Amino acid sequence: MFDFLDKYDVLGAFWTTVQLTLLSAVGSLVWGTLLAAMRVGPVPLMRGFGTAYVNIVRNIPLTVIILFSSLGLSQTLGITLGADDFKVQGFRLAVLGLIVYTSAFVCEAIRSGINTVPVGQAEAARAIGLSFTQVLGLIVLPQAFRAAIGPLTNVLIALTKNTTVAAAIGVAEAAFLMKEMIENEAQLLAISAVIALGFVCLTLPTGLILGWVGKKVAVKR
Amino acid sequence: MTSVLYDAQGPRAKRRNILYTALFVVAFAALLWWVYKKLDDKGQLAWSLWKPFLSGTEAYSTYIWPGLENTLEAAALAMVIGLPLGAVLGIARLSDHAWVRIPVAIVVEFFRAIPVLVLMIFGLALFAQYTDVSSDDRPFYAVVTGLVLYNASVLAEIVRAGILTLPRGQSEAALAIGLRKNQMMRLVLLPQAVTVMLPAIVSQLVVIVKDTALGGAVLTFPELLTSANTMAGYYGNIIASLTVVAVIYLVINLSLTSFASWLEQRLRKGKKSTGAVLGAQDVAGIAGTAATGAGGAAGGPDLGARLVGGPHRDGDAGGHAN
Numbered sequence: 001m002f003d004f005l006d007k008y009d010v011l012g013a014f015w016t017t018v019q020l021t022l023l024s025a026v027g028s029l030v031w032g033t034l035l036a037a038m039r040v041g042p043v044p045l046m047r048g049f050g051t052a053y054v055n056i057v058r059n060i061p062l063t064v065i066i067l068f069s070s071l072g073l074s075q076t077l078g079i080t081l082g083a084d085d086f087k088v089q090g091f092r093l094a095v096l097g098l099i100v101y102t103s104a105f106v107c108e109a110i111r112s113g114i115n116t117v118p119v120g121q122a123e124a125a126r127a128i129g130l131s132f133t134q135v136l137g138l139i140v141l142p143q144a145f146r147a148a149i150g151p152l153t154n155v156l157i158a159l160t161k162n163t164t165v166a167a168a169i170g171v172a173e174a175a176f177l178m179k180e181m182i183e184n185e186a187q188l189l190a191i192s193a194v195i196a197l198g199f200v201c202l203t204l205p206t207g208l209i210l211g212w213v214g215k216k217v218a219v220k221r
Numbered sequence: 222m223t224s225v226l227y228d229a230q231g232p233r234a235k236r237r238n239i240l241y242t243a244l245f246v247v248a249f250a251a252l253l254w255w256v257y258k259k260l261d262d263k264g265q266l267a268w269s270l271w272k273p274f275l276s277g278t279e280a281y282s283t284y285i286w287p288g289l290e291n292t293l294e295a296a297a298l299a300m301v302i303g304l305p306l307g308a309v310l311g312i313a314r315l316s317d318h319a320w321v322r323i324p325v326a327i328v329v330e331f332f333r334a335i336p337v338l339v340l341m342i343f344g345l346a347l348f349a350q351y352t353d354v355s356s357d358d359r360p361f362y363a364v365v366t367g368l369v370l371y372n373a374s375v376l377a378e379i380v381r382a383g384i385l386t387l388p389r390g391q392s393e394a395a396l397a398i399g400l401r402k403n404q405m406m407r408l409v410l411l412p413q414a415v416t417v418m419l420p421a422i423v424s425q426l427v428v429i430v431k432d433t434a435l436g437g438a439v440l441t442f443p444e445l446l447t448s449a450n451t452m453a454g455y456y457g458n459i460i461a462s463l464t465v466v467a468v469i470y471l472v473i474n475l476s477l478t479s480f481a482s483w484l485e486q487r488l489r490k491g492k493k494s495t496g497a498v499l500g501a502q503d504v505a506g507i508a509g510t511a512a513t514g515a516g517g518a519a520g521g522p523d524l525g526a527r528l529v530g531g532p533h534r535d536g537d538a539g540g541h542a543n
Contacts, residue, residue: 042227042234043241049249059427059474060467061434064446068467071453072460077259122225132227140226161336168438175338179439182346192343196335203334 004185005194013177014198020091020163020173021202024098025156031099032106033141039107040114042132050107057104062165066097070169087172094166098159105155113148114140118221149214156210157203174198260460270458274465280452288437288448289469295361295436295444296429299368303429304422306369307376312406314381325377332374338435341367345440360443364436368429375425379499383418384410386497413497420485421499427474427481434470445469 039050057065070093073079081096083089117140125139164175178195182188230238260266273280313325332340344366348354354362387410395405437447445466453462488498 040224040226042224042230043238043245045242045245049245055475055478056471059431059471059478061431061446061470063431063434063438064463064467064470067438067446067450068460068463072463076265076459077263079259119225126225126228135226164336164338165435165438167338168435175336175342175439178339179342182342188343188346188350192339192346195339196331199336199339200331200334204330 001187001190002194004181004187004191007185008177008181010174010177010194010198013172013174014202016091016171016173017160017163017198017202020094020098020166020171021156021160023095024102024159024163027095027099028102028106028155028159029152032103033110035103035107036110036114037136037141039111040136054104054107057101058108062097062101062162063168065101066094066165066169069093069097069100090166090169090171094163094169094171098162098166102155102159102162105158106152109148109151109155110141110144112151113144113146116147116219117143143219146214146217146219149210149217153207153210153214157206160202160206161199265458265460270456270461273452273456273458274461280456284448284452284455285445285465285469288443288445291361291442291448292430292433292437292444295364295368295433295442296426298365299372299429300422300426302365303369303372303376306373308380308411310373310377311380311384312411314377315384317402329374329377332370333378335371337367337371337432338439340370341436341440343367344370360436360440363440364433364442364444367436368432371432372425372429375428376422379418379421379425380414383414383421383499386417386499387413388497416488417497418499420481420488423477423481423484427477430473430477431470 035050035053038046039054041047070090073096074081074089074093080089081092083092121139121143122135125135130138163173166173167176167179170176174195178191181191185191228234257266310325310329313321314329316322316325341363344363345359347366348359348362349356384406391409391413392405395409400408433442433444434446436442437444437450441447449462449466450459453459456462485498
């Protein structure tokens with residue numbers, strides 16, 4: 001019943017899913033933190049940019065963004081992200097799309113983390129003469145990140161599930177392989193069960209472990 | 222706007238901010254110029270490529286409007302089926318009987334842990350193998366099935382959270398006047414919970430609308446994105462077509478999001494309710510996580526002052542799950 005496991009590289013497909021997830025997670029964490037810093041900063045133009053970015057990106061389907069990076073960026077404008085191989089290029093474009101999309105949610109998660117830091121912390125920091133970058137970098141963000149682990153975990157789990165959208169531009173990850181297997185084999189239920197189990201194995205432990213970490217490092221108030 | 226994160230600006234800080242603004246403008250302008258140059262080099266700014274959208278209605282009546290109709294139809298149907306299903310699951314998860322509570326919890330967690338695209342692909346094959354739905358209708362059925370399975374479990378959590386946010390006094394009072402558990406749920410808790418979770422439900426609608434695009438790209442369901450692709454094939458203007466489609470999604474979803482935050486503010490300020498609201502922010506937590514309690518660490522009670530104006534306060538569009 002499970003003989004399709006020998007014919008198809010299911011583990012390899014899930015490895016691609018994991019790679020997509022991790023690379024996009026790192027990228028969107030960096031870009032999302034920058035966006036959050038812009039959104040709370042003293043320069044009005046950057047605040048406006050951050051707000052506009054988040055509100056625009058969050059309301060466009062990820063599928064549109066990823067299709068745009070494939071059909072628009074690479075096929076029409078010829079931006080290949082330094083890849084000569086078609087597969088590598090699709091992978092990189094998918095990561096780019098995922099970063100653009102996910103960073104909006106990371107920004108909101110970090111902002112909600114910043115909101116848990118008591119006002120007195122920032123006031124005390126300003127009272128001893130720290131500048132905005134110092135207040136944010138030394139006092140607020142370290143506490144905010146610890147509180148933001150919960151929301152960030154949700155973003156990471158959603159990101160793991162969102163990597164399946166890369167199937168739309170032909171990246172050979174789990175959902176893409178599932179479609180291929182279902183078309184060629186007559187074991188719909190077994191194939192779906194394996195793929196579903198794979199995603200449960202990726203998302204449940206992420207939630208459990210990071211949920212535990214989040215509670216562990218949360219600032220007790 | 223002043224913030225607790227930085228001091229009121231003196232002359233030096235003002236000069237520095239102007240410098241930062243200038244640097245940002247230069248960097249942003251450079252980016253825009255680069256984009257413009259790229260587009261221009263490939264001839265993507267030619268009037269003929271954008272003309273179908275800016276003059277004449279042919280593109281809209283032939284491609285965009287039928288696609289949009291399918292998108293909205295699938296989203297609305299998914300919500301209409303998913304909501305009652307979610308309500309039943311959510312209430313069942315609050316049951317006093319372990320034999321009801323635990324299986325329902327497993328089902329809800331299972332469907333929340335799986336990408337909606339996987340559910341759609343499964344649905345497509347399921348309808349192909351076990352039913353006689355015609356192959357033209359199958360993508361639509363599959364998209365709605367996937368959306369219903371996923372969103373019913375998310376809505377179940379919203380309903381559960383909505384009932385749990387009500388003050389304890391409500392159920393205590395209901396029991397004290399001698400209502401049965403079923404009466405308490407039906408007459409006291411649910412009617413209040415519905416108002417409490419309205420903003421959250423509207424935000425979930427945004428997620429559903431966005432997810433229909435997935436059915437278009439992978440299952441060839443002829444919704445907005447697919448028809449945009451067909452249109453791009455006809456006019457040869459993929460960038461223009463995708464831009465127009467993105468703007469349409471943006472308009473729909475932004476109006477839904479602002480409606481949700483308007484509802485939320487209204488409910489928060491309302492005198493008739495208990496003041497409990499399940500905001501859009503809370504949904505972001507519900508939709509992402511599996512039953513691990515990973516969410517809820519941040520965004521604590523709305524009591525103390527906040528460092529930055531959150532969506533609850535400054536009325537900008539509230540968050541929804543991705």
